[in-house]
Amino acid sequence: MLKWPVISRCPMTDPLLDVRDLCVDFGASATIVGVNFDLAAGEVLGLVGESGSGKTTLARAILKLLPARGSVRFMGQDLLTCSAAALRTRRRELQIVFQDPLASLNPRMTVGEGIGEPLQIFEPRLGARARRLRVGALLERVGLSGAMAERYPHEFSGGQCQRVAIARAMILRPKLLICDEIVSSLDVSIQGQIVNLLIDLQREAAMAVLFISHNLAVVRHLSQRVMVMYLGRVVEIAPCDALFATPKHPYTRVLLAAVAGISSAPRVPTPPAPPAALQPSPVTVREPSPVAVLKPSSVMVLERSPVTAPEPSRPARLLVQGCAYRDRCAFALPLCADREPPLIEVGAGHWAACHRSHETLIPLSFGS
Amino acid sequence: MTPTLNVQDLRIAFSHRAGNIEAVDGVSFQIGPAECVGIVGESGSGKTQIFMAAMGLLAGNARATGSVRFEGAELLAAHPTALNRIRGSKLTMIPQDPMTCLTPHLKIGVQLAEVMVTHRGTTWRDARSYAARMLERVHVAEPRRRLNQYPHELSGGLRQRVMIAMSVLCEPSLVIADEPTTALDVTVQAQVMELLRALRGEFGMALALISHDLAVVAGLADRILVMYAGRIVEVAAAAELFRRPRHPYTAELLKCMPTIAGPRAVRLPTLAGQPPRPGEVLQACAFAPRCSRAADRCRMERPELVGPADAQVACHFPLSHD
Numbered sequence: 024m025l026k027w028p029v030i031s032r033c034p035m036t037d038p039l040l041d042v043r044d045l046c047v048d049f050g051a052s053a054t055i056v057g058v059n060f061d062l063a064a065g066e067v068l069g070l071v072g073e074s075g076s077g078k079t080t081l082a083r084a085i086l087k088l089l090p091a092r093g094s095v096r097f098m099g100q101d102l103l104t105c106s107a108a109a110l111r112t113r114r115r116e117l118q119i120v121f122q123d124p125l126a127s128l129n130p131r132m133t134v135g136e137g138i139g140e141p142l143q144i145f146e147p148r149l150g151a152r153a154r155r156l157r158v159g160a161l162l163e164r165v166g167l168s169g170a171m172a173e174r175y176p177h178e179f180s181g182g183q184c185q186r187v188a189i190a191r192a193m194i195l196r197p198k199l200l201i202c203d204e205i206v207s208s209l210d211v212s213i214q215g216q217i218v219n220l221l222i223d224l225q226r227e228a229a230m231a232v233l234f235i236s237h238n239l240a241v242v243r244h245l246s247q248r249v250m251v252m253y254l255g256r257v258v259e260i261a262p263c264d265a266l267f268a269t270p271k272h273p274y275t276r277v278l279l280a281a282v283a284g285i286s287s288a289p290r291v292p293t294p295p296a297p298p299a300a301l302q303p304s305p306v307t308v309r310e311p312s313p314v315a316v317l318k319p320s321s322v323m324v325l326e327r328s329p330v331t332a333p334e335p336s337r338p339a340r341l342l343v344q345g346c347a348y349r350d351r352c353a354f355a356l357p358l359c360a361d362r363e364p365p366l367i368e369v370g371a372g373h374w375a376a377c378h379r380s381h382e383t384l385i386p387l388s389f390g391s
Numbered sequence: 392m393t394p395t396l397n398v399q400d401l402r403i404a405f406s407h408r409a410g411n412i413e414a415v416d417g418v419s420f421q422i423g424p425a426e427c428v429g430i431v432g433e434s435g436s437g438k439t440q441i442f443m444a445a446m447g448l449l450a451g452n453a454r455a456t457g458s459v460r461f462e463g464a465e466l467l468a469a470h471p472t473a474l475n476r477i478r479g480s481k482l483t484m485i486p487q488d489p490m491t492c493l494t495p496h497l498k499i500g501v502q503l504a505e506v507m508v509t510h511r512g513t514t515w516r517d518a519r520s521y522a523a524r525m526l527e528r529v530h531v532a533e534p535r536r537r538l539n540q541y542p543h544e545l546s547g548g549l550r551q552r553v554m555i556a557m558s559v560l561c562e563p564s565l566v567i568a569d570e571p572t573t574a575l576d577v578t579v580q581a582q583v584m585e586l587l588r589a590l591r592g593e594f595g596m597a598l599a600l601i602s603h604d605l606a607v608v609a610g611l612a613d614r615i616l617v618m619y620a621g622r623i624v625e626v627a628a629a630a631e632l633f634r635r636p637r638h639p640y641t642a643e644l645l646k647c648m649p650t651i652a653g654p655r656a657v658r659l660p661t662l663a664g665q666p667p668r669p670g671e672v673l674q675a676c677a678f679a680p681r682c683s684r685a686a687d688r689c690r691m692e693r694p695e696l697v698g699p700a701d702a703q704v705a706c707h708f709p710l711s712h713d
Contacts (some may be wrong), residue, residue: 073579180665210433211644215659215660222658237576241659244649278577278578
């Protein structure tokens with residue numbers, strides 16, 4: 024059975040990034056379990072999932088910041104097996120922006136030195152003056168002033184630091200930018216500014232972006248495709264609109280419902296769930312239980328089983344068979360305990376790893 | 392009835408080599424018994440410092456003037472011994488970062504039981520079994536086993552549950568929750584908010600819910616205070632604030648909230664400009680430079696917070712919704 028999504032949008036060219044059967048183990052526990060996906064040049068792929076689902080680990084494995092098995096082909100070269108010299112040249116095209124903007128900048132370097140350092144390393148022939156000009160121009164581009172190059176990171180606000188971190192990642196004009204929760208620590212009013220800046224830069228440079236976030240609303244606004252991870256596995260990957268309109272994996276539905284539950288206006292009653300429950304499938308061996316109705320305000324659905332939420336350190340990670348999500352799943356069947364569902368195509372470019380993904384689910388409604 | 396927390400003309404200034412920095416600039420409000428008040432503002436707006444002053448936890452270079460009364464007793468001038476009788480029992484705090492607020496080298500059970508032993512004078516044995524029951528109450532699986540674990544063995548969501556359990560151990564009158572869900576996942580956020588709601592119903596405590604995110608306080612708060620640059624700019628009943636914001640800043644904040652419903656915007660709506668830098672002397676309306684409604688008067692004269700207790704606004708030209 025074909026186990027990974029072949030998204031051949033550009034059949035003539037290879038994808039920019041092609042990750043296959045990627046596994047990362049910390050000691051005895053597997054953190055990333057056989058992840059497969061690809062990323063085309065200039066594409067924005069959103070990556071969501073809760074903490075412990077392996078989002079950051081996946082990012083680090085792609086950058087070869089930690090040991091991994093499988094293959095990570097970037098621009099046709101496997102980063103996991105290539106030589107140190109080859110890795111070094113490839114990394115130039117592969118940059119990351121971290122969550123905590125202040126902690127990721129060197130406090131003893133001026134912002135200008137920090138942004139210019141990659142140039143010093145990769146373009147040593149560039150003179151100090153030319154380097155300063157490039158840094159100044161880029162600072163202006165990310166919405167700061169060139170004069171700010173002389174300042175130190177602690178003199179900047181969180182949002183400004185994140186602009187600096189983005190500038191540092193962009194100075195070498197990478198082909199792929201990994202953004203690991205870059206707006207999570209920022210104020211709501213600043214988040215939009217940073218996201219808009221990223222969208223502009225991405226379009227200008229036709230750069231691919233892997234945008235990791237637990238904020239689904241932000242991911243929805245800027246991604247072309249979205250990938251959902253759960254306990255180290257990809258459980259769903261789909262074009263953005265399809266994922267939000269017709270999520271196929273129960274976990275994705277719970278995630279979406281949780282966001283809708285939190286951000287709904289106060290005391291405005293949520294519309295009652297449509298009476299239709301999950302359609303029983305021909306192969307269903309038992310009637311779906313009443314809990315199988317996912318209500319829009321699915322906070323209740325979540326609250327019902329908080330104790331069974333698998334902790335990253337719990338044996339769910341070491342699970343040898345069955346679906347990793349079945350403990351929390353309102354739709355689980357006996358089959359789910361026996362066999363891990365493969366990632367299968369359920370729509371155009373829409374892949375889900377659920378034994379029941381082909382069944383009709385009641386539509387989620389997020390109110391107005 | 393005596394309000395649970397009564398803050399009057401509170402000013403907090405930090406002395407700094409560049410001069411005094413005013414973090415909180417004349418803030419007055421009350422929190423009634425069993426009331427849930429949301430305090431919303433950007434980082435640097437002073438929302439956390441108000442409650443740091445109440446808890447006697449201001450930094451060494453800070454000076455607070457005005458009055459903060461907790462159940463009638465003045466907190467600002469209180470001796471640490473007097474404060475210690477209140478802090479952790481009647482007045483508790485759920486901090487933002489559950490990763491760093493638990494002592495790393497003490498087991499969860501010790502940290503929880505200590506609260507009971509210190510404030511209630513119970514035996515360690517009783518305190519431990521009470522702690523276990525409380526952990527169960529906040530939906531921590533296998534509470535007995537958790538008591539023997541260290542903080543690093545727990546996930547973020549679990550640690551926040553432990554902190555919540557700790558905050559309600561002595562049946563407090565007021566719990567201050569400072570960004571209780573910011574460090575957590577959306578699914579866990581929903582659970583934690585639901586838990587706070589349930590505990591509030593059960594223990595009848597007042598709740599001060601501090602957040603930079605309107606969406607987080609939306610579902611729980613009775614009243615919402617919006618802060619900007621050290622001052623309260625709007626006070627309104629929660630539902631009213633969402634439906635009919637009156638201060639332009641509140642209205643802009645509401646527009647900035649990305650949603651998962653509706654059409655996908657190409658660009659996210661943003662609030663232009665930056666909030667004023669700390670220490671900047673503000674004679675006029677602090678929001679005027681970012682405000683689309685600002686007129687000359689806004690740049691000359693500072694608007695005062697006016698109106699009844701549940702519908703106040705500090706703006707010369709508030710939005711009307713007639």
